[in-house]
Amino acid sequence: MSFSFVREQMVEPAPAPVNTAGPIAWARRNLFATPSDSLLTILAIVLLVWAIPPIYGFVMPNFLGGDAVPPGGTVEQCRVETAGACWAYISARMTFFIYGFYPAEEYWRPNLVFALGTLLIIPLAIPRVPFKRTNAILFFVVYPVVCFYLLNGGVLGMPSVPTEQWGGLLVTLIISLVGIICSIPIGILLALGRQSKLPIIKTLCIMFIELWRAVPLITVLFMASVMLPLFMPQGTTVDKLLRALVGVTLFSSAYLAEVVRGGLQALPRGQYEAASSLGLSYWKSMWFIILPQALKHVIPGIVNSFIALFKDTSLVSIVGIFDLLNTVQAASSDIDWSSPTQAITGYLFAGMVFWVFCFAMSRYSIWMERRLDTGHKG
């Protein structure tokens, strides 16, 4: 008896599977999976073959097969027609890029500032290290004051160095650090105000936040540098760096307020209600219950806005402050080192410095985000 639905012949043997391990299988899967994939791979390879060798040759010194002049070279080597990047120029002007016009015999002061900052920020950034509260107070409150007196001088027999002489990477770091340190408390207050039930306070906070978020930083800096002297009582002079700091702080506090608001809104209502049911006052419930949780959640957001602020500090060069970018820009017209690749080398150097800082911070923020993502979101 035969059923029509039962096969009578064996199924054709399937071809042996292609190997699924090893580099060839990997390439087949990831580079040549389909014809269009292969086409894209070929095009990308063509593009890379076209673009990478000239860039490599430009950036790398000759002992690595490139045309660049390594640190220690002379300006004549840089002026050769075929020369690549002039790293000799960067190393020769390095102190200018780091300290600006800071007097050379006082370099130990900025160096001490850098060292102290590194010592304080590393344990702060590693979650496992204890004494977070002391550490945070030291970094956010004590450190800026110490830095100011250390850099400005005039006390303990240190000669005074006016802010006009500060410059380079030092100023870039100062502006971004002061900007973020001052704007965290202001931002928290603004965020709380925006969440408040009191209409006047809420309106004022919203107006403040939206105004600064709506305008470009460059207009804020212009405003700070032109209008701040007008706002002060007659006779007061406002330091140029201070004006920029005020502008940057106003600007970044508005952005930070929105970041903190995100954290406040992410907390479940139960936390607010629990705090009230314990009979805590508004400020106590904020300080002990709400903010510790909300701020922990927004650490990645704060780091991200710090990255944005760090990049934005380059704008202060437009109002005439010698930050890293402005020192590079100013040095590019240095006749002693004039060569065809002088400007481009300077920009490459500044770009690398900014990139290293920002990329490291963004990796840290991503890492923190993963760590904090404990899976039970509001």
Next chain:
Amino acid sequence: MAVQDNIAGPPRTAFYNDPVIRGIIYQLVVAGLVIAFLTWIILNTAQNLAAQNKSTGFGFLFETSGFGISFTLIPFDRSSYYWQAFVVGLLNTLLVAVIGIIFATMLGFVLGVARLSSNWLIARCATVYVEVIRNIPLLLQLFFWYFAVLKAMPAVRESFELPLSIFVNQRGIIVPRPLPDFEIFWVAVTAVLALVAAIAMVVWATRVRTKTGHYPAVVSRASRIAGLIVTFGVGYLAISLLGTVVPALSLGPVFPLIGALVLAGISLSPYGRYGRVFIGFAIGWAVANFLLGGMFAGLGEGIIVLGAALVALGIAWTMLSADRRSAATEGKLPLALPVLIVIALPALVYWVTGASLAFEIPVLERFNFAGGLQLVPEMVALVLGLTIYTAAFIAENVRSGIQAVSKGQTEAASSLGLREGDRLRLVVVPQAMRVIIPPLTSQYLNLTKNSSLGAAIGYPELVNVFMGTTLNQTGKAIEVIAITMLVYLTLSLTTSAFMNWYNARVALVER
């Protein structure tokens, strides 16, 4: 268990402990402080202004400016008023913003999709781009493009010459200037109408098909004829281009004509796709040959022709396999008919009205180019910088938007029997767009705000013309800064109004 019953009365608290009254007191205190602070500022400002003998008011807007602007969209000279300078700056800002937004959107979407590509190399390249560009300040990038790239271009006499009479030198990019006559206006009108008509036709045909299962008979018949014509045209182009790669094939105008006729004939036969593949191969070969020749000028011609042939083979293979995969299902409405409508109608009007679109070709004279349209390097650098920088951010928005659509949606679409393209078009992209558009609008706003950095490289946009030159000349700091900030505030509030409206419209209706 006695229940205390003496708690019914109102709690007796001091009036300053009543939360409502407390709230009012707090607010009054804050409002009073703010008002006091503002009054203090205003009084100080008035004193300072009086001490500097400065007046306030917006009368300066109607005074003669006395300066020139290097790049204007509307007529402007030294005798123009300050408000005209304001308009010039605003228009320049908007011009750069619009161009930047268009390019950044295209580049950003390509990069965002590329980051998610299953092709390892493509995904890696896109990641490197995004990570490098996002972490370098925009101002530095602008300086790089302006001072290190565009200003380092050769002098006028040694300009780079690109195809189509485009010249690149220190003074920017010089392109042919179109000289339209009056009849071109009608051609343009026809082009717009043809585009509308083509879209309407496609929409109508699709609707009929959704209802009845078939395209309307008129459309199918017209499509077939249009397909024939387009195949003939493209085939002619392909064979002519082939002549540029293989000189032996350029046998005068007759050969491409015959070849195109043959290709059109093939397209009617069951072997139509081989004709299409051949056309793809020919055009791909010619284009790749041209591009590779430009990129690797050092290599021998034979190697380049060979490499280009390899690329073209890749294209042909891709087309062949794509064709094979979609052969089993009923085709979509062929693109030929709408394409023909959009191209042929304006061409017909162009021919009938005798319109002529001449181009003024830039010619190198003793010191500079005569004729042509000069794109100033400031603008080129600003557009380039804004596009490249913003595209990296848009790419991230696009990537996260696509990733936000859960895998279940794709699987559900597959289980309904939708093919890859339809899955993306009908299921994934509409849902991803809901996530992408809000951050995208804020990227557009960021780009517009960032265009103010043009001031640093001398592009005459709003901040440069108004907050820079006008402020310096008139000294009206408060008025000028207020107006400028108001412009950006308006742009920003308009954008966020749009965003709120869009969010409300597309928000998921939850139970």
